[in-house]
Amino acid sequence: MTRKTLEDLFVHSLSDIYSAEKQLAKALGKLARTAQNEALSEAFQSHLEETQGQIERIDQIVETCAIKLKRMKCAAMEGLIEEANELIEEIPKGPVLDAGLIGAAQKVEHYEIASYGTLAALAKEIGFHEAVPLIVSTLDEEKATDAKLTRLAEQSANREASAAS
Template sequence: MARTTVDDLFIHELSDVYSAEKQITKALPRLARAATNPKLSEAFTSHLEETQGQIERIDQLVEQAGLKLKRMKCVAMEGLVEESKELLDEIEKGEVLDAALIGACQKVEHYEIASYGTLIAMAKHLGMTDAANLLAETLAEEKSADEKLSAIAEQGGNQAATMTKK
């Protein structure tokens, strides 16, 4: 489908972020198991629950607005998920891996924050107030998840990694 209107672009971007959220639901359980910091593992587990709610919110938006999402794969998220898999393969379980996972997951959060911010602006432009409000709920959750990851890193997650000897 050609993206010749803001409506087309909105559907494309919404389809893209929907795919991204689906990919994240598959990756988060693996990351939760790999984390040794209990706070980090819990952050991954709780964000999985939030992500499932975000997918439901997109479903609700689509139904309310009478939209049809495109079947597609978010290649940006595919790359970010692949990066996290490489970390799991290359770094021994422990503080260094935890620090790497925090960084990888913050990349994901920042991608999502940018995506949802863009979608909210488009929804407002299109007069889709309800959609903008639903997307804003998700944006707030993504920002909160990013802040939680920063707090875990600052509370010692990354300090422990710098003290680990080779």
């Protein structure tokens, strides 16, 4: 796809994050089942439900802005999920893996935060004003998930991993 205008860039970026969210929705169930820490497992399950709502918001943006998403696969999310899968294969189930999964999940959140921040700025600039609150709602959720993961790491997971090492 040639990206000649800001609207082209917006559509490309929205298509990319749509793919990312779809991939993440498939991966979060595995993360929830793999985590030994109950609070972490619940956080992954909760974020799966949130991610499904975020996908629905993207569908709303597409409809509201009368745009068509491009069929593509988000290579960045694919790589981030592969990194998490490598941890699952290499580290025995337990506190050390839980700490690793939190780090992997935070990489995902930071990617999403950057993506939605960019999308919000582009939407404002090109006049897709109806899309902005939808994008910002998702951005706020991603930031809250990142903060929740940080709390889980600092309050329990990292301590438990240190004790197990």
